[in-house]
Amino acid sequence: SAGGKTAVVSTINGDSNVPFYKELGNAGLKAKDVPVVAFSVGEEELRGVDTKPLVGHLAAWNYFMSIKNPTNDAFIKKWSDYAKAKGIAGHKDKPLTNDPMEATYIGIHMWKQAVEKAKSTDVDKVIAAMAGQTFTAPSGITSKMDEKNHHLHKSVFIGEIKADGQFNVVWKTPGPVKAKPWSPFIEGNDKKPDEPVKK
Template identity: 35%
Template sequence: MRLTKRGVAAPTALIAVGLMLTACGSRAGDESVVGSAASCVDTSGDTIKVGSLNSLSGTMAISEVTVRDSIRLAVDQINEDGGVLGKQIEIVPEDGASDPATFREKAEKLVRQDCVAAVFGGWTSASRKAMLPVFENNNALLYYPVQYEGLESSSNIFYSGATTNQQIVPALDYLKEQGISSIYLVGSDYVFPRTANDIIKAYAAAHDIEVLGEDYVPLGGSADFSTILNKVRSASPDAIFNTLNGDANVAFFREYANVGLTPETTPVMSVSIAEEEVASIGVQSIEGQLTAWNYYQTVDTPENAAFVAAYKDRYGQNKPTSDPMEAAYTSVFLWAASVESADSFDVDAVRDAAGGISFDAPEGTVVINGDNNHLTKTSRIGVINSEGLIDTVWESDGPIDPDPYLTSYDWAEGLSGN
């Protein structure tokens, strides 16, 4: 059965997964659309094109190849169930090559030359910000699947990963509840870590947590962490807050062990390390460390059991699932439901129909907030176990409404996006 406006039947491979269409909300920020370029999306045939734009090479390939795979899985399942508005989805894949300029170039190609109805992808905030003008100027849609620093809302981007109050703030709340009174900040040198750390410092100042140091390494390439981690050891913080991205985490955790730090004495809270990165880093280097996400492979829901089984059947029994993969997978179903609700592939119609649409995702039920194009999401803190998976040690009482500008927190006044 194909997707319909009244309700959405689950794909055969996901028997328990359902979509529920509810009342529409307004577009993000209610601002007027910047773009004026005419759409070249072709809806006359039996297929509809979408773009998949992920880093298949470079420093971020460690994380993004599997996101590409989960997008393919979602598209195949929707196609098996009849497609979208009776059309089969055709993926046009592109490699962002871990380079923001390349992401922008490939996004322009997908929208202007390949004439895709939507693009799924991006990881770093630098890649997202590089692509944002392309989607706004051409009034096209990007579905961005990764947690990020917040302080942004675009009518042309749907954010299916966590915003700050759904990941970073709960991570800080958890550390505070564990008695942490001092932290050291380590991150990659680009938009997300620097903005996230500004938010962390504002939180720390309001909650009597001392920030003992703040260091960054370039994104990409081999980083030498010996100096930084010797500084960390000398400062003796209660915990490290880690906003490193990509393969720098491999060198970081190996050097962390070399200088004698342990999860028992100096735990690390990471917000960009999921199951796929654990495997690349090596479980022996990271077991016992903390993570903050909205989804883990170990989440116990029927929808997740079906998702994990389908992914492993497709890509290998030794392949783990992770939060960005699940968010990307979910975003394809949300786009399809929005199209069905709008009864159109037109960007304005899809955007206006999206608010209030929900999906029983592997992580739990998510709902599109029509005011800011973010999702309600359940927050989870996890500990990496000896098998390389992540066990939940704390989760929010239910889905948290997205607050990308942190307007509900007095301590966040004065913060602004980059």
């Protein structure tokens, strides 16, 4: 991904990534010539693509399956065992985890903790109990729900595509990034509050 003066920032989302990366490979465009930085291509999207021509292209996520730590090892094993036991198509033979799965895993556990704290499933009580929840995430950090805006504080990773369809993390934030619900780069957002307005 050393590249030169040209790069592609891909904002393609979902299934459209597969034909894009197939055509990128067919065109012979390599990361050393024109690196692609994507925000929506991960392990699952690369499953159906010959990744060898894509080695070195980049993706930014809050989690990659290839991150090494005991919490992630346990997360991958739980999913792998479940996928094999249930015969889940595509996963029973080659189980993969990815960022949306990790985000869901964190969310479900934080919801459970909030229900236990609230001693209720009443929506308003659970919402109040969600504030400040923490959970040791498979990404290797303790993810925190912001007390005011209920967005998660999470780390950011940039990974290079490897020939096996996994990612080699080449950069990461020093720790979790404080949640900001509004982009400071969009005009007018500086006037929006970071927390919900009480009615």
